[in-house]
Each structure stands twice: as structure tokens, then as C-alpha cells.
Amino acid sequence: MDRRALLAAGGATVAGALATRAAAAPPSPLRLIxxxxxxxxxxxxxxxxxxxxxxxxxxxxxxxxxxxxxxxxHARLLDMQLRQAAMDENAVDMHVLSxxxxxVQSFDNASALRLARLTxxxxxxxxxxxxxxxxxxxxxxxxxxxxAIMEIRRARRELxxxxxxxxxxxxxxxxxxxxxxPLFEAAAxxxxxxxxxxxxxxxxxxxxxxxxxxxxxxxGYGAETGLHVIRLISSGLFDAYPDLKVVIGHMGEGLPYWFxxxxxxxxxxxxxxxxxxxxxxxxMPSEYFRSNxxxxxxxxxxxxxxxxxxxxxxxxxxxxxxxxxxxxxxxxVAFIRSAPxxxxxxxxxxxxxxxxxxxxxxxx
Amino acid sequence: MDRRALLAAGGATVAGALATRAAAAPPSPLRLIxxxxxxxxxxxxxxxxxxxxxxxxxxxxxxxxxxxxxxxxHARLLDMQLRQAAMDENAVDMHVLSxxxxxVQSFDNASALRLARLTxxxxxxxxxxxxxxxxxxxxxxxxxxxxAIMEIRRARRELxxxxxxxxxxxxxxxxxxxxxxPLFEAAAxxxxxxxxxxxxxxxxxxxxxxxxxxxxxxxGYGAETGLHVIRLISSGLFDAYPDLKVVIGHMGEGLPYWFxxxxxxxxxxxxxxxxxxxxxxxxMPSEYFRSNxxxxxxxxxxxxxxxxxxxxxxxxxxxxxxxxxxxxxxxxVAFIRSAPxxxxxxxxxxxxxxxxxxxxxxxx
Numbered sequence: 001m002d003r004r005a006l007l008a009a010g011g012a013t014v015a016g017a018l019a020t021r022a023a024a025a026p027p028s029p030l031r032l033i034x035x036x037x038x039x040x041x042x043x044x045x046x047x048x049x050x051x052x053x054x055x056x057x058x059x060x061x062x063x064x065x066x067x068x069x070x071x072x073x074h075a076r077l078l079d080m081q082l083r084q085a086a087m088d089e090n091a092v093d094m095h096v097l098s099x100x101x102x103x104v105q106s107f108d109n110a111s112a113l114r115l116a117r118l119t120x121x122x123x124x125x126x127x128x129x130x131x132x133x134x135x136x137x138x139x140x141x142x143x144x145x146x147x148a149i150m151e152i153r154r155a156r157r158e159l160x161x162x163x164x165x166x167x168x169x170x171x172x173x174x175x176x177x178x179x180x181x182p183l184f185e186a187a188a189x190x191x192x193x194x195x196x197x198x199x200x201x202x203x204x205x206x207x208x209x210x211x212x213x214x215x216x217x218x219x220g221y222g223a224e225t226g227l228h229v230i231r232l233i234s235s236g237l238f239d240a241y242p243d244l245k246v247v248i249g250h251m252g253e254g255l256p257y258w259f260x261x262x263x264x265x266x267x268x269x270x271x272x273x274x275x276x277x278x279x280x281x282x283x284m285p286s287e288y289f290r291s292n293x294x295x296x297x298x299x300x301x302x303x304x305x306x307x308x309x310x311x312x313x314x315x316x317x318x319x320x321x322x323x324x325x326x327x328x329x330x331x332x333v334a335f336i337r338s339a340p341x342x343x344x345x346x347x348x349x350x351x352x353x354x355x356x357x358x359x360x361x362x363x364x
Numbered sequence: 365m366d367r368r369a370l371l372a373a374g375g376a377t378v379a380g381a382l383a384t385r386a387a388a389a390p391p392s393p394l395r396l397i398x399x400x401x402x403x404x405x406x407x408x409x410x411x412x413x414x415x416x417x418x419x420x421x422x423x424x425x426x427x428x429x430x431x432x433x434x435x436x437x438h439a440r441l442l443d444m445q446l447r448q449a450a451m452d453e454n455a456v457d458m459h460v461l462s463x464x465x466x467x468v469q470s471f472d473n474a475s476a477l478r479l480a481r482l483t484x485x486x487x488x489x490x491x492x493x494x495x496x497x498x499x500x501x502x503x504x505x506x507x508x509x510x511x512a513i514m515e516i517r518r519a520r521r522e523l524x525x526x527x528x529x530x531x532x533x534x535x536x537x538x539x540x541x542x543x544x545x546p547l548f549e550a551a552a553x554x555x556x557x558x559x560x561x562x563x564x565x566x567x568x569x570x571x572x573x574x575x576x577x578x579x580x581x582x583x584g585y586g587a588e589t590g591l592h593v594i595r596l597i598s599s600g601l602f603d604a605y606p607d608l609k610v611v612i613g614h615m616g617e618g619l620p621y622w623f624x625x626x627x628x629x630x631x632x633x634x635x636x637x638x639x640x641x642x643x644x645x646x647x648m649p650s651e652y653f654r655s656n657x658x659x660x661x662x663x664x665x666x667x668x669x670x671x672x673x674x675x676x677x678x679x680x681x682x683x684x685x686x687x688x689x690x691x692x693x694x695x696x697v698a699f700i701r702s703a704p705x706x707x708x709x710x711x712x713x714x715x716x717x718x719x720x721x722x723x724x725x726x727x728x
Contacts, residue, residue, distance in 0.1 A: 070637055176575075205569035208591060211540075212598035213641045218629035219594055222622060223587060227572060230583055234576035250625065257621035258586060260666035261614065265582035273434055277577050302624035308672045 031363055032092045033354040036249045036298040036321035038100035040077040041122050056171050057106045059200040076325030090333040096135045101167040102199040103139035112141035116151050124159035135360050137165040137195055149186045156190035162358040163193040168228045169202045176235035184241050193245040193357050198225040226253040238292040239282040249298040251305050256312050259286040289313045296321035301335035315345035319353045395727055396456045397718040400613045400662040400685035402464035404441040405486050420535050421470045423564040440689030454697040460499045465531040466563040467503035476505035480515050488523040499724050501529040501559055513550040520554035526722040527557040532592045533566045540599035548605050557609040557721050562589040590617040602656045603646040613662035615669050620676050623650040653677045660685040665699035679709035683717045
């Protein structure tokens with residue numbers, strides 16, 4: 001089948017895609033590494049539950065409280081047996097685990113570093129116990145740059161974790177600010193990819209996303225994280241650290257669909273005005289998605305968007321992710337196993353890129 | 365050629381698309397109606413120039429001042445001979461004109477209504493003089509709801525204009541607020557499509573978009589307008605006014621690429637939580653793009669994005685636009701004439717949908 005026929009078979013509309021999610025995936029030996037899989041431990045849950053529901057973290061605390069009452073999300077974050085059952089039932093080989101958002105970014109500096117160390121130690125133990133089923137990303141506190149740098153080095157050199165994760169803004173600030181660049185320097189120096197994961201929108205814009213509960217995965221997470229990533233690109237970060245690898249979820253947080261307009265306007269603003277209206281960068285903004293930024297499929301089990309992303313960022317820069325336990329495993333697995341791609345491209349997206357980018361040992 | 369071959373010929377990357385923009389379009393009898401074409405008159409320019417650069421309109425005034433120094437944008441907004449030359453040189457049959465953003469939305473109520481009447485009268489004169497070359501949308505002041513309703517009715521019933529245009533927020537407020545719904549009622553009652561056009565981001569979130577000049581067409585306009593449209597959908601506006609037609613530019617202001625996630629999360633938030641975490645709507649959010657919302661190609665001369673949009677919103681809901689004079693006519697025309705679509709779909713996007721939606725008389 002050609003791509004169009006494959007897409008049609010999968011349902012060309014969102015309604016079709018949602019309807020076909022329940023279809024059983026055919027048996028397949030395709031290795032599956034899912035790279036944005038949330039986890040938590042009781043100590044972190046208790047610390048989050050003790051945060052006051054006011055001030056900068058107001059929206060995050062409200063989000064945490066809301067999730068406690070939806071389905072069994074909190075139980076599934078904590079329970080490794082439920083997790084492994086979901087993996088086994090759907091033939092998912094590996095989860096790349098990370099402490100769920102906002103990880104340690106909502107806490108005072110001392111608590112944040114203590115919780116980062118505790119959770120990173122716990123994750124390292126899980127990986128050591130089952131190295132063929134789990135890899136993990138370390139959480140670090142951007143609000144404490146020296147502490148975060150120490151923890152990046154410890155996580156890589158002592159714990160052997162596979163990268164780090166930072167959940168968008170910290171106290172309303174973004175990582176394009178030069179005071180945070182030493183974090184990226186430490187990541188580049190230790191070869192750690194940095195997963196920029198969503199969290200509730202920056203307090204400055206949060207009021208606009210509270211109505212209709214637009215703050216979360218429905219729209220606000222993408223608005224928050226897409227803005228963060230275009231700020232990183234605009235700052236010249238990837239020119240300063242050409243080996244730095246950043247990973248973003250949710251099929252690129254909306255950015256691939258904007259590539260033409262971002263590149264075109266960036267080019268115009270640099271070349272048509274004197275002085276330039278934009279920072280002069282080493283590449284066109286979209287080109288950093290070939291050299292420094294990879295995207296994952298988390299939460300977007302949609303063949304149309306995958307096909308578009310594959311065309312514009314390339315099969316080497318996309319990784320499979322489920323977003324467990326916020327998303328169900330079965331439809332994500334059915335989506336990737338039935339994706340209208342050549343077997344070679346499918347293997348890259350399903351596991352080979354994850355092996356390369358996160359330093360995961362091949363199955364052999 | 366199949367779609368993939370056509371896309372490859374057009375350059376599968378943004379760099380390729382930008383490089384091929386200069387290629388001459390083959391001679392073609394395809395009628396072209398461009399539906400988001402900016403215009404201004406000296407009285408409006410003078411009123412904008414007199415606005416103070418502080419307070420709620422701070423970013424808009426800065427944007428206006430910046431554009432005055434880029435190329436010949438201001439001259440091209442004003443000069444109908446320059447405009448007609450650009451149309452003739454590129455065989456563009458018609459511009460649907462509108463007063464450039466933020467139209468009358470930055471002014472006090474009395475000035476806003478006076479300028480709306482003046483500019484709408486001026487546009488009606490242009491259309492009356494050259495009805496085969498120009499159609500026009502009326503500007504109205506949302507900050508003065510009774511005045512705006514009077515002007516919608518006058519523009520439709522006395523001036524015969526083809527719809528109305530509103531430039532996203534007004535004094536930081538969005539049109540999903542029920543106090544603005546009488547505007548949509550007047551639009552629906554008079555059969556006027558409402559073009560929701562971008563402007564500088566809401567003052568509440570503007571600080572996050574000032575760095576790197578992200579506030580404009582490069583990213584901020586889309587962030588602002590996409591949020592506005594998802595707020596309109598979420599409010600139940602289209603359930604209340606099922607015949608209401610809304611038009612949005614820039615290949616859908618980013619929303620089509622999010623359809624899966626918006627629909628999926630909306631569905632979960634309505635069905636999994638009691639009480640529901642989202643308003644219960646008559647349709648899935650993306651389905652309003654089939655029934656009530658059309659998109660235009662303004663500023664996105666990119667075959668990949670057009671092909672994706674055509675798959676997910678349908679060829680009946682896309683219209684060609686150039687965004688003159690902010691965008692050059694030649695690459696927009698080369699883009700649409702070489703689009704990898706069937707002749708029937710191409711005709712719908714190039715002019716037939718515009719004739720239907722804006723009530724424009726067919727060519728003969």
C-alpha cells in the first residue's frame with residue numbers, strides 16, 4: 001500500500017484515528033522503546049501534596065490535585081507491577097522513565113536537590129534491577145544551577161542514567177536565559193540529552209489558559225513548551241553547544257507545522273532590517289531539528305501528523321513514546337505498529353533512534 | 365505525478381520550498397481570489413501614529429512603528445496602483461481587502477466607531493469602482509458592542525461588504541466572553557463570515573514574546589490567534605450559532621496539527637471526570653473546522669503544510685491568501701499554482717470557496 005492508502009486504511013480524520021485505536025495490533029517482533037514514561041515515588045507525592053496552592057506554583061498544585069481524582073493515574077505512577085503488566089500485555093520492551101512533571105521544579109532549593117537525588121537514586125536502582133526493561137532520565141533543579149550541575153554529573157558518571165529531563169519553565173523563567181546555560185554545558189560535556197517536557201503554563205500567561213481547562217495537555221502544555229523551545233533556538237544556544245541534544249514530545253510541541261513561517265520570518269527579520277530584528281543564528285531555526293532537536297510521538301497517536309513530521313524533521317529525529325500512565329498503552333502501540341512507513345523508518349522511530357540518542361544497549 | 369513526487373519536485377524541506385519560490389509559475393487560467401489582503405488609508409495611519417506607546421496598546425504601537433521602517437509596507441498599504449500592479453504582474457484576479465491589524469481595536473470607542481465607518485465607506489467605494497478586482501471585509505469595534513452591531517448591519521445591508529474582520533483580542537479580552545456574542549449574532553443574522561485575524565499577543569502574555577522579537581508573524585501572532593480560536597470553540601459559540609462562519613489565516617494558526625490531541629483530551633475530560641472538566645460541546649473540537657471554520661494559506665507557501673491541512677480540514681475549507689503587502693505576491697502565486705492537488709481541489713482552494721463563503725460573484 002502507498003502512503004495515502006495506508007492513511008486511508010487508518011482513518012484519514014481524527015474521528016477515524018480515534019475509532020481505530022481499539023483495533024488489535026498484529027503480532028510483531030518490532031522492538032519498542034517508549035521514551036517519555038512518567039514515574040513517581042511516595043516521597044515526591046507527599047512533597048507535592050504539601051505545597052501551598054498559591055503563588056507561582058498555584059496552577060501546578062491545582063493540576064496535581066485534579067489528577068489525583070482522575071482514574072488511577074497516581075497509582076500507576078507509583079506501581080511498577082501495574083506498569084510492567086501494561087508493558088507485557090502490549091509487547092513494549094522498554095520504558096525510559098522520568099519523574100513526572102514538574103519533578104523538582106516547584107520546590108525550594110534545598111528540597112529540590114534532596115528530592116532530585118532521592119528520585120534519581122531510586123530510578124538508578126530500578127534500571128540496575130531490570131536493565132533490559134528500563135532506562136531513566138535524571139531530574140535536576142534549574143532553580144539551583146550549581147546543585148543541578150553537580151546532579152547532572154552524578155547522574156551520568158555515578159548513576160549511569162540516560163539523560164536529564166527539565167519540565168519547561170522554572171518559577172516562570174525559561175532556560176534561554178544565559179544564567180541557565182551552564183546546565184546545558186554540563187549536559188553537553190557529559191553527553192546527556194535534555195528532554196524538555198511540558199508543565200502548566202508560565203504564571204505570566206496562565207490566566208489565559210485557565211478558562212475551559214485549556215491549561216493542560218489539551219492545549220496549554222504545547223503552548224508553553226513550544227514557546228520555550230523557540231526561545232532556546234532564538235538564543236543561539238545550539239550555536240554555542242553544537243553537540244547538545246534536546247528532545248521534545250507531543251510530535252514536536254506544534255513547531256514542525258510552523259517551520260515555514262518561522263524560517264521565512266526569521267530570514268526576513270535578519271536580512272531586511274538594519275540592525276537585524278532577530279539574533280543572527282548559524283542555521284535556519286528549523287534546521288536545528290536536524291542537528292540538535294529530536295521529537296517524540298507522546299500523546300499523538302495520529303498517522304497524519306507522524307507522516308507530516310517524518311517529511312519535515314526526518315525519520316532519524318523521531319522517537320516512539322506512550323506518555324504512560326497519562327495515556328493508555330494499547331492505542332499507542334497499535335498506532336506505531338500500523339504506521340504507514342517503510343520497515344527501516346519504522347525501526348528507527350520505534351527503537352533505533354532511542355538506542356542512539358539515549359545510549360541504550362541494543363537487544364542483541 | 366503522485367503527491368509524494370509532486371512534493372519532492374517542490375522541495376520536501378523548508379529550505380527547498382524557500383528556494384523554489386522564485387521559480388516562475390507556468391501560465392495558467394486558474395482564477396485567483398486572495399482573501400487576507402491588508403489595506404489602509406491615511407486617516408487611519410495618522411490615528412495609529414498618534415497613539416501613546418504605553419499601556420494596553422504598547423506592543424501594538426511598537427509593532428506599527430517597526431513596520432514603518434521595514435521596506436515599503438506602509439506605502440503598499442496605501443497605494444492602490446502599487447497593489448494593482450502586483451496583482452496584474454502575477455495574474456491575481458481579486459483581493460478581498462481589509463483594514464490592516466489592529467484596525468480600530470486600539471482606539472477609544474468614539475474614535476473606533478468613526479474610523480470603522482470611514483474605512484468601511486472607503487472600502488465600499490473601492491469595491492464599487494472595481495467590482496471584478498476587489499471585495500472587502502468591514503472593520504468593527506468590539507470594545508463598543510452596540511456600535512459594532514450597527515456597523516455590521518450597515519456594512520452588510522447598506523455597503524454590501526463581504527464579511528467582517530476582527531483582529532484577535534481587544535484590550536486583552538477574547539470574543540468567547542458572552543458579552544461579545546451579540547456581535548456573532550449580528551454576523552450570523554446578516555450572513556457575514558467573521559475573519560479572526562492576528563494581532564500582537566494579549567498584554568497578559570506579551571512579555572514572554574518580546575524577547576527575540578517573537579511577538580509577530582514568526583510565532584506570537586499564531587500563539588495569540590490559535591488560543592483565541594480554541595477559546596471560541598470551547599465556549600460553545602458554534603453550538604449557539606450553527607450557521608456562523610469564521611475564517612482564520614496562516615494555515616489554521618497551528619490548530620490543525622493539534623487536532624488529535626485537542627479532540628482526544630476534550631473527549632477524556634468530558635467523559636472521565638464527574639463533573640466534566642470541559643464544557644460539553646455538540647461536536648468534537650476539530651469537527652467545527654468542517655462546519656463553521658475555514659482556514660486560509662496566508663503566509664504559509666508550503667506544499668507540505670497545505671497537503672496536511674487538506675487531509676485534515678478538507679479542500680472545501682481552505683482558501684488562498686497572500687497577506688499583501690506583508691508577503692510578496694510572486695511566491696504565493698507560484699506556491700498555489702504548483703500545489704500538488706487535483707485540478708478540482710485546486711480550483712476550490714484558489715477561488716471557488718472564496719466565492720461561496722464571501723458571496724463573491726463568479727467570473728462570468
